[in-house]
C-alpha cells in the first residue's frame with residue numbers, strides 16, 4: 001500500500017447551466033486532497049470551497065458510491081470512469097493521480113444524453129430502450145423448484161455476466177461513434193441465453209435495436225472502447241450476440 | 254415478411270451489409286492479386302493469356318462479376334458513409350480530451366481512419382480503371398499474338414506504366430492505405446456478422462494483420478519489381 005498523503009489537483013471542469021445551449025470549462029484548484037479519498041469526495045471538497053466562497057457548487061451524479069448503482073459517471077482525462085479499469089467513477093481513488101496534476105472532467109457526451117446541468121446528463125434513453133423488451137413478461141407465480149428448468153452452467157454464467165450491466169452509459173461515452181450497442185446488447189443477451197427469454201426473443205431484439213436507433217445513438221464500428229471502460233467488463237461478444245439475435249428476429253418475423 | 258428494408262438499414266443491418274460487401278471486395282482483390290502474379294513470371298504471354306481468358310473466355314460470367322462488383326462497391330460505400338454520418342450526428346459536442354481506455358480496446362489508427370482510407374481506395378480504384386481498363390488498347394497499337402490469337406498487349410502497358418516512378422510511389426501509398434483499411438476491416442467484418450468466439454476472434458484479429466500485410470505489400474511487390482528490374486523481367 002502506498003502511503004497516504006495530501007495532494008493538490010488542478011481541475012478543468014465542464015460547467016453548463018440548466019437550459020443553457022453551450023457550456024464551458026472552468027478551472028479550479030483543490031488543495032489538501034487525501035490520496036485515500038475517492039474522486040467524488042475530491043469533488044465534494046471542491047463544492048465545499050465553492051459554497052463557502054458563495055459560488056454555485058458543481059453538479060454531478062452519484063448515489064451508492066460503491067460501484068453498483070450506475071448513477072455516477074464522468075469522463076476524466078478523456079476516459080470514461082477515469083484511468084482505472086473495471087470500476088465506476090465513485091470507486092476511483094485520488095492515489096491514482098499525481099500531486100499538481102491537471103484533470104479534465106467532462107460529462108458523458110452523446111446526442112441522446114442531453115445535458116441537464118454541469119456534469120449531469122439525461123440518460124433516460126436507456127430506460128426507453130429497456131421498455132421495448134428488456135424484461136420477461138411472464139407471470140412468475142410462486143417460486144419454482146430449484147433445477148425445474150435446466151440451464152447449462154456456461155449459459156447461466158454468460159447471462160449473469162451480461163446482467164451485471166449497471167446501465168451507467170460509459171460505453172456510449174467512450175464510443176467514438178456514441179453507440180449504445182454494448183448496453184443494448186447486454187440487456188438482450190441476459191435473456192437470449194436463458195430459456196425464460198425465448199418466447200419474446202424475436203420482439204425483444206428487433207424492438208430494442210429499433211429504439212436504440214430512434215434515440216439517435218451512433219452505429220457500432222467495433223472499436224471496442226466500450227469494453228475497455230465498462231465498470232462491469234461486459235464484453236463485445238455480447239454485441240455479436242445482439243446482432244445474431246437481430247438477424248434471427250429478422251428472419252422469423 | 255423476413256428481412257425488411259428498415260431492418261437492413263437499421264444500425265445492425267447496415268453493418269451486416271457493410272461487412273458482407275467488404276468481405277466480397279476483399280475476396281475480389283485477393284483473386285486480383287493472385288492473377289497479377291502472372292506478371293512476375295516475366296513471360297508476357299502468361300499475363301496476356303490470363304487477361305485474354307478473363308475478357309474473352311468467361312462469357313456472360315464476366316458481366317455478372319463486373320456488375321456484381323460495382324453493386325457491392327456501391328453498397329459498401331453507401332453503408333460506410335451512412336455509418337460515418339450517423340457518428341457525426343450522434344455526438345454534437347466533442348470531447349476536449351479523448352484517450353483510449355486501453356486494455357481490451359481494439360481502437361487503432363486503422364479503425365479510426367476507415368472513412369479516409371476508404372475514400373482514397375475509391376480514388377485509387379477509379380484512377381486504376383482509367384489507367385488500365387480504359388487505357389491504351391489495340392487501337393493505339395498495343396497488340397500482341399498469343400496462341401495465334403491477336404489480343405490487347407496488357408503486359409506492355411503494365412510494364413510501361415510501372416516504369417514511371419510517380420506510379421510506383423502512388424501505388425505504394427494507395428496499397429499501404431488498403432492494408433490499413435483491412436487491418437481493422439478483416440476482424441471487424443466477422444464481428445459485424447455476429448461471429449465472435451472466445452477462441453476464434455483473437456485468431457481472426459491477428460489474421461487480419463497478416464492479410465493486411467499481404468495486401469499492402471503484395472500489390473506493391475509487382476510494380477516495384479518491374480521498376481527496379483527496368484522492365485526486363
Ligand code: HEM
Nearest residue numbers: 221272275276278279333367368371372375438441442445
Ligand atoms: C477494395 C476495397 C475495399 C475493401 C476490401 C474493404 C473492406 C472493408 C471491410 C472488410 C470492412 C469491415 C466491415 C465491418 O466492419 O463490418 C470495411 C469497413 C469500412 N469500409 Fe471498406 N473496403 C473497401 C473499400 C472502401 C471504400 C471505397 C470506402 C469508401 C468510403 C470504404 C469505407 C469503409 C468504412 C468507412 C468502413 C468502416 C465502417 C464502420 O465504421 O463500421 N471501404 N471495409
